Amino acid sequence: MxxxxxxxxxLRSCFARTQTWQHAGRYISALVSQVPKRNGWTIAEQVGDATPDRTQRLLNRAVWDTTAAMSQVRRFAAAGLDEAARxxxxxxxxxxxxxxxxxxxQGKATCGVKRQYMGCAGRVANGINTVHLSYVREKTGHALIGARQWIPAEHITDPRASAGMGLPPEVEFRTKGQLAIDICADAFADGLVFDFACGDEVYGNCTQLREFFEQHGQAYVLRVAATFMIDLPSEAKLTCAQAVTxxxxxxxxxEVRSAGTGSKGQRWYAWAWIATASPRHHLLIRRHLRSGELAFHYCHVPEGQILTKTRLIRAAGLRWPVEEDFEFSKDHFGLDQCQARLYTAIQRHTVLVMAALAVCAVTAAHLADRTDTQAPPPSTPDQPPPPEPGMIPLTVPEVKRLLANALQHPKPPGHATHWLNWRRRHQARARWFHQRTRLNRDYTLFS
Incomplete structure (x- = not known):
């Protein structure tokens, strides 16, 4: 609490009116609650409103600075995790x-929607994509601290589509790598400092992003494709696959080393590194011990900073927490459950989800030592289990459940019955208008 x-x-300074700020707080409480789906209707019902109007106004029309709110969430998460580490x-x-x-x-009306590869679906599907930055404190915790939605160029250049999706006039087409630059620039402006920046091939293959990091003295360990070209000290140019061969x-x-500790123990891989023509750039190769599958990381460490294979391996192993942040945000805070369609509404829902996640992540980090009663890990394969295994420290989902119980909002008398009737009345009205629209269409077809 x-x-x-x-x-x-x-967040108070980001809102023009106290009532809007208070409703944002109730919105965050609803995201933390145990409601199975988090959309305008369920959130309004959870916080005790009579209709979804106030919730929809908060996302679409209310006056508050979404960018400043994201900055405050970013500073809060970083400061909280740093304090827990200290x-x-x-x-x-x-x-x-x-x-x-x-x-x-579904459909074509949502801002940024397009048939594209969706990692959450594992295939090409209709949806939207958003680039995120996660603040990862090794052995402490992690939380999402930045986000920019990717908007297809055809939405920006089409005046009708742009107006219908609520795109601001200043929005320009940006690749995912360029959006990553924007997010990291905001983080640097807020005073955040990273030992390394990490990302997958989408970001490793972006020359602009690598140049941005090097201009700002930011070390990075970025995944690249097997076809990525590197310059060797011999002045030869080879792909990563050729260099390994x-x-x-x-x-x-x-050298077999751990990429870090997971929930099931150490994550062991074989590692090698190759020097390039630049003394501050290296190619780090990871090989799966069973399948032999290779993964390539292009690494840069500025002059004056520590450059060792051990640090690069540790950094490469710290990219996975952002995936866990996505899992938590979707499964426990409704990141992908919002039914908003306009640019500003999607952005505001994302910021409020990030706020809910940050609260739980920072709380879990501060309580980790006090709630960790696990038995020591086994040291031999035939070691018998301990009589009492203890308990793992409080996780983000468990902290969320505790907060949900503590943040129960009192409901006015007859609230459940009111919403039962409101939903049925709204659905009846919507059905009538749909039927009239179809009747007009059928009348045109048969006339």
């Missing part, structure tokens, strides 16, 4: 992890 109150106080005396790496996530959508023939060049 203390962390929630602290974040809401930070209290626990954990001096781990700080990583900015970039990735995008999709939300399936020619330069890593000796098995002694491979």
């Amino acid at each position: 203390r962390e929630r109150a602290g974040l809401l106080q930070r 209290r626990r005396r954990r001096r781990g790496l700080v990583v900015g992890a970039l990735d995008e996530t999709g939300q399936p959508k 020619l330069l890593v023939k000796d098995k002694r060049r491979w």
